[in-house]
Amino acid sequence: MDSVLVLVGGSASSIFTAGRTSNKHDIAKRSVKDNSNYIDRVLAARLRLATLSEMERLASITPADFRSMLHMQGYDTARYDDRQLNRYISLEVLKLNKLAHQFLVGDFKNSQTPLIVSGTPAGSLGLAFKVLGPTVMAGFRPLGVSIWWDCSAGCKIDTVHFYDKSNVKVFKP
Amino acid sequence: MKKLSCLLITFVLFGCSTAGAQSYHYLDCQWFIPSNFVEIEPGLYREKFEPDNPQWNMASIFFTTFNPATVTSSISESQETLVLKHPVDTDIQYYSSYIREGATADPLLVQELLLVKDDKAVSLFGLTKAESLALTANCADPVTISRHFDVFPQVVKDAEEFLATEHGFTVL
Numbered sequence: 376m377d378s379v380l381v382l383v384g385g386s387a388s389s390i391f392t393a394g395r396t397s398n399k400h401d402i403a404k405r406s407v408k409d410n411s412n413y414i415d416r417v418l419a420a421r422l423r424l425a426t427l428s429e430m431e432r433l434a435s436i437t438p439a440d441f442r443s444m445l446h447m448q449g450y451d452t453a454r455y456d457d458r459q460l461n462r463y464i465s466l467e468v469l470k471l472n473k474l475a476h477q478f479l480v481g482d483f484k485n486s487q488t489p490l491i492v493s494g495t496p497a498g499s500l501g502l503a504f505k506v507l508g509p510t511v512m513a514g515f516r517p518l519g520v521s522i523w524w525d526c527s528a529g530c531k532i533d534t535v536h537f538y539d540k541s542n543v544k545v546f547k548p
Numbered sequence: 549m550k551k552l553s554c555l556l557i558t559f560v561l562f563g564c565s566t567a568g569a570q571s572y573h574y575l576d577c578q579w580f581i582p583s584n585f586v587e588i589e590p591g592l593y594r595e596k597f598e599p600d601n602p603q604w605n606m607a608s609i610f611f612t613t614f615n616p617a618t619v620t621s622s623i624s625e626s627q628e629t630l631v632l633k634h635p636v637d638t639d640i641q642y643y644s645s646y647i648r649e650g651a652t653a654d655p656l657l658v659q660e661l662l663l664v665k666d667d668k669a670v671s672l673f674g675l676t677k678a679e680s681l682a683l684t685a686n687c688a689d690p691v692t693i694s695r696h697f698d699v700f701p702q703v704v705k706d707a708e709e710f711l712a713t714e715h716g717f718t719v720l
Binding site: 427431436438457466468470473529 | 588592597599604605607612615618649656671673
């Protein structure tokens with residue numbers, strides 16, 4: 376059974392003060408350099424943030440805009456009514472949510488350094504999935520996301536492409 | 549004057565308490581949209597985006613038209629859909645869809661309740677029982693709505709076993 380050391384932060388808002396909070400700073404720095412297993416922790420956080428960003432975009436798309444998007448990928452969706460398209464959007468966003476969760480769990484299980492939960496002990500339960508170091512780093516280096524759909528029988532996500540100027544990663548949810 | 553002031557204050561407080569409450573008029577009825585849903589376009593509401601909330605289900609309420617040919621449409625090879633028509637004799641027909649997506653040990657399990665009258669439909673996709681009952685309080689039969697949710701865990705557990713019972717539904 377995996378075990379992860381979790382440090383619960385105190386009431387101090389800055390992690391750059393001396394004493395106990397400087398220990399958190401050291402751990403955050405170490406966690407950023409932790410290159411465990413298949414993907415390093417910063418990349419896992421970048422993938423998760425990019426997935427969440429695309430999920431949020433799809434969660435507010437109208438059926439008409441979804442049709443336009445699929446048309447640009449070469450699909451004629453005239454045979455599907457708006458209710459079906461709405462269903463496809465909902466199901467595929469839920470699948471992306473599973474993918475985002477896999478990025479988080481993979482990072483959580485594979486890390487060799489402790490995770491930091493910032494906030495008061497009472498609030499730590501709600502912040503249990505916030506990873507201080509890699510997530511902060513990931514925010515400064517967002518990945519692009521491109522989703523390719525397959526509408527040959529219903530509409531589902533075929534592949535998700537994450538990219539920046541030097542890397543492309545492809546996932547099938 | 550005092551009575552008038554009290555009345556005015558009461559009206560203001562009442563207005564404040566209902567401010568932000570959404571409703572939609574469809575099928576000659578007023579539907580009460582749960583407060584955690586946002587309007588995407590007129591007639592389409594989706595649950596507020598909260599992916600870190602384990603209860604978040606990308607639920608949606610859609611007031612739309614009805615195409616009988618699409619009731620039993622499946623989406624992909626990795627999806628299993630069971631569609632049941634409720635045995636009620638009312639002007640509104642009720643269709644329950646139970647969807648299992650993915651053949652892994654942790655599949656996606658979602659449900660949709662479709663209320664149909666003539667060529668119009670109200671789709672309740674991924675809503676909870678409480679949300680569905682609140683939405684349809686004025687407009688649909690709560691017993692039928694509840695039955696849709698009571699059947700869901702039975703179908704998830706063992707669909708074949710459920711279908712072998714005398715459930716009374718028409719299996720489409």
